[in-house]
Amino acid sequence: MTTSPAxxxxxxxxxxxxxxxxxxxxxxxxxxxxxxxxxxVAGSTVAEAIExxxxxxxxxxxxxxACSFLVDGQRRDTAAPLVDGxxxxxxxxxxxx
Amino acid sequence: xxxxxxxxxxxxxxPEPTAxxxxxxxxxxxxxGLGIEGQRRLLGSRVLVVGAGGLGSPALLxxxxxxxxxLGVIDSDVVDVTNLHRxxxxxxxxxxxxxxxxxxxxxxxxxxxxxxxEHRERLTPDNALRILSGYHLVLDGSDNFPTRYLVxxxxxxxxxxHVWGSLLxxxxxxxxxxxxxxxxxxxxxxxxxxxxxxxxxxEGGVLGPVCAAIGSIEAVEAVKLLTGIGEPMLGRLxxxxxxxxxxxxxxxxxxxxxxxxGEHPTIHDLTAAAEVAVLCGMPPARAAVxxxxxxxxxxxxxxxxxxxxxxxxxxxxxxxxxRDDFMLVDVRSPGEHAxxxxxxxxxxxxxxxxxxxxxxxxxxxxxxxxSGVRSARAAAALRARGHDVSxxxxxxxxxLRAQRAQR
Ligand SMILES: [Zn+2]
Numbered sequence: 001m002t003t004s005p006a007x008x009x010x011x012x013x014x015x016x017x018x019x020x021x022x023x024x025x026x027x028x029x030x031x032x033x034x035x036x037x038x039x040x041v042a043g044s045t046v047a048e049a050i051e052x053x054x055x056x057x058x059x060x061x062x063x064x065x066a067c068s069f070l071v072d073g074q075r076r077d078t079a080a081p082l083v084d085g086x087x088x089x090x091x092x093x094x095x096x097x
Numbered sequence: 098x099x100x101x102x103x104x105x106x107x108x109x110x111x112p113e114p115t116a117x118x119x120x121x122x123x124x125x126x127x128x129x130g131l132g133i134e135g136q137r138r139l140l141g142s143r144v145l146v147v148g149a150g151g152l153g154s155p156a157l158l159x160x161x162x163x164x165x166x167x168l169g170v171i172d173s174d175v176v177d178v179t180n181l182h183r184x185x186x187x188x189x190x191x192x193x194x195x196x197x198x199x200x201x202x203x204x205x206x207x208x209x210x211x212x213x214x215e216h217r218e219r220l221t222p223d224n225a226l227r228i229l230s231g232y233h234l235v236l237d238g239s240d241n242f243p244t245r246y247l248v249x250x251x252x253x254x255x256x257x258x259h260v261w262g263s264l265l266x267x268x269x270x271x272x273x274x275x276x277x278x279x280x281x282x283x284x285x286x287x288x289x290x291x292x293x294x295x296x297x298x299x300e301g302g303v304l305g306p307v308c309a310a311i312g313s314i315e316a317v318e319a320v321k322l323l324t325g326i327g328e329p330m331l332g333r334l335x336x337x338x339x340x341x342x343x344x345x346x347x348x349x350x351x352x353x354x355x356x357x358x359g360e361h362p363t364i365h366d367l368t369a370a371a372e373v374a375v376l377c378g379m380p381p382a383r384a385a386v387x388x389x390x391x392x393x394x395x396x397x398x399x400x401x402x403x404x405x406x407x408x409x410x411x412x413x414x415x416x417x418x419x420r421d422d423f424m425l426v427d428v429r430s431p432g433e434h435a436x437x438x439x440x441x442x443x444x445x446x447x448x449x450x451x452x453x454x455x456x457x458x459x460x461x462x463x464x465x466x467x468s469g470v471r472s473a474r475a476a477a478a479l480r481a482r483g484h485d486v487s488x489x490x491x492x493x494x495x496x497l498r499a500q501r502a503q504r
Contacts, residue, residue, distance in 0.1 A: 027336050027345075028268040029295075066290030073332075073348035075285050089347055091334075093286050094265035096298035097152040097240035097308075 019044045020084040024053045026060075029092040030067060033059040046071065047078035049088050067092050106325030107233045107258070110134070111141030111166055118210065122164055128326075135324035136164060140210065142323045145169040145232040147220060147248055149200040151298070151308030152238030152262050152315060154186035159316035160236075161204040161211045165323070168204060169232060171216035172196040179494065183305035220244055222367035222374075225251040234258045234322055236315050240298060242289040243374035249274060249282030250370040253357045258329075260318045262311040266301050267340040269311035272330055272349070273318050276358035279331035283364070284352040289373050293474075299467055300430070307339045403490030406499035409463065413441060423461040426450075427493070428475040433467065439493055450475040456484065465489035465496070 019042040026034045034057040041056070043049030046069050054060050069076050070089040082088070114122065114136055122136050142165045146153045149172045160168055176184075176191040176199050184196075191199040197215035204213050216228060220239075229235055229251045237248050237259060245263070252259035253276035261282060262271040274281045314335065321327045336345045357364045404412075415421035427434050428447040438444075445454050447466065451474065456462055462484055466472040469492045476488040489496065 028270070028338070029265065031338075062294070066294040068286055070285070070347060070349065073350045075287070075349075075352050091285070092295065093242075093290050094263050094268070094270070094295055095240060095242045095245050096264040096301070096303055097148050097150050097238045097262070 019048065020082050020086065022049050022082050022085070023087040024049055024090060025087060026090045027092065028094065030060065030063050030090045033057070033063045035059065043082055045078065045082060046076050046080045046088055049082060050078070050090070053090075063092055064090070104325055104329075106135070106138045106323060108138035108142035108323035109233075111137045111139070113137070114140070118164070121208075121210075125163065130326040131324055135326060138324045139164045139320065140166040143167040143169070143232045144234055144236060144319055144323070145171065145216075145229060146236045146238055147171055147244065148238040148240060149184070149186060149196040150180065150238055150240055151183040151264060151303060151305070152312040153200070153236075154184045155309045155312035156236050156238060156316045156319070157186055157200055157204055158207060159313060160319060161208045163316075163320055164208065164210050165319075166210070167212045167214065167232075169214040169216060169228075170197050170200050170204075171218065171220055171228065172200070173217065173219040178498075179299075183303060183308045185305070185309070220247055222247060222371040225367060225370075226255065229257060230255055232257065234260060234319055236260045236319050237262065238312060238315070242295075242377050243370070245282065246289060246373040247367065247370040250357060250364060250367055252276070253281045253283070253364075254366070258322055258331075260315045260322070262315045264298065264303050264307055264311055265296065267304055267307060267338060269307050269314075269335075269337040269339070271311050271314045271318070271335040271337075272333060273322070275331055276351075280349050280351040281355060281358045283357040284355045284359075285334065285349050287352075287356060289377055292377055300433070300471075304339060307337070310337060310339070401487070403469065403488040404463065405490060406496040409439075409465075409489055409496065410499075412463070413439075416441070423463055423487075424456055426456070426462055426464045426475070428464055428466050428471050429493075437493060437497065439465065439496060447471040447475045451478045455482070461485040461487065463487045463489060466492045468492040468494050 021040060022043055023038055023040055025038045031037055039053050039056055041049055041052035043052050050064055068091045071086055125131055126133060126136050144160055144165050146157050149170050174196050176187045176194050176196055178192055181189060186203045187199045195217050197217045201213040201215050204211055225247050235248055235252055235257055239245055249259055256277060259274040261274055318330050321329050332349055333346045334349045353360050356362060412421050425442040427438055427442040427444045428450055430446055434444045462479060464472040464475045464486060469490055472488050472492060476486045479486045
């Protein structure tokens with residue numbers, strides 16, 4: 001599914017620039033919290049992408065602070081930039097054994 | 098060394114197999130790539146399994162069956178009845194016995210070729226390097242973040258592969274971490290999650306066969322690394338969801354900024370791992386490698402003595418007779434409360450208690466959870482707001498055990 005978080009919002013200076021369209025894919029508990037496997041959102045950083053995802057899926061809010069984010073097979077900080085078509089993998093940690 | 102050291106067999110070459118061993122291992126010696134040499138490598142291998150729990154049970158049995166010559170098992174806990182639905186190396190009759198002893202006897206009964214080393218202790222920052230350094234690889238079947246970071250950091254510092262799997266509910270993850278050859282645990286999970294943000298199996302539940310699936314994957318990866326066959330699951334993260342029966346793998350690369358194995362590492366000893374234990378509210382002295390422990394709680398040294406199940410029963414009887422008055426508060430989740438509850442208890446999850454829930458003034462409170470960790474948090478929060486609070490030691494599990502003992 002495609003959403004444009006900017007749609008219907010008052011445009012600030014940031015919205016004058018087209019932000020990259022990225023996929024956010026949820027795993028394990030994050031998938032359960034989101035209720036879907038993947039969302040397509042706009043975001044020029046990991047932080048923006050997960051903020052847009054949380055706006056779509058409020059249930060993610062308590063889960064995300066614990067998660068690791070992988071982009072192109074590399075763990076990234078939330079400040080990491082995203083390019084158009086990037087995929088952010090949302091990995092909740094767990095330790096059970 | 099060859100150009101791809103992660104494809105070199107890790108196991109030392111053991112002696113020529115005896116005729117009996119050739120028979121015992123004939124079906125795996127037949128395997129392309131394994132052969133007699135692979136079998137000798139297995140017999141010459143030393144593997145440490147951390148935790149004889151849900152993951153350790155199948156892993157130990159399969160590694161024993163395969164003829165891994167030396168199997169170490171570290172666990173400080175005793176077999177508990179709540180373990181038996183998934184920790185299938187133990188038997189009902191083993192209840193109360195040390196898990197290492199129960200696991201060792203199962204391994205010896207399966208394969209007398211295997212020498213079992215029982216480490217009946219907790220893995221701590223003080224003993225981890227000494228214990229792990231005697232093994233070719235470590236198979237991580239622990240059940241809490243402090244032990245996982247401790248195993249990951251110790252393996253990274255020693256250059257030992259860390260065969261890793263973890264579980265929650267219907268989900269499993271597995272990988273092979275190996276600093277210098279691929280990512281380490283901290284490359285993907287650089288720091289533990291905030292305390293209380295991720296449930297343990299004791300809080301969230303876990304399905305037994307999912308333990309078998311992930312523990313078995315760990316055993317496969319160990320055999321591959323020891324014998325040098327196949328492609329190890331290095332640089333790949335396996336994600337399993339048993340509820341939809343899906344298996345996915347994601348590529349994962351080493352992180353140049355990794356604090357353990359990156360270009361400018363900041364971790365040179367186990368101090369950081371010890372800090373994880375403190376962060377998780379679980380000092381190493383309490384960091385059990387057992388499926389029933391509940392990480393994430395904070396200890397409160399100023400707290401009064403918890404009350405016992407017998408004392409609670411006496412007070413419940415007195416309350417029913419009108420001689421006592423108190424409120425029994427179950428601070429677990431609604432799902433846990435629905436499964437089993439102490440009659441007369443009121444459900445207020447610990448998050449609500451910590452979020453400011455105010456019980457009626459002037460009535461003493463008794464709080465309980467599953468095993469005592471969350472109720473200690475709730476008691477501390479309520480005491481800080483001026484309430485008279487007693488904490489049921491051992492939680493509802495302890496109370497159920499006491500009920501069972503009375504029958
Ligand atoms: Zn690393």
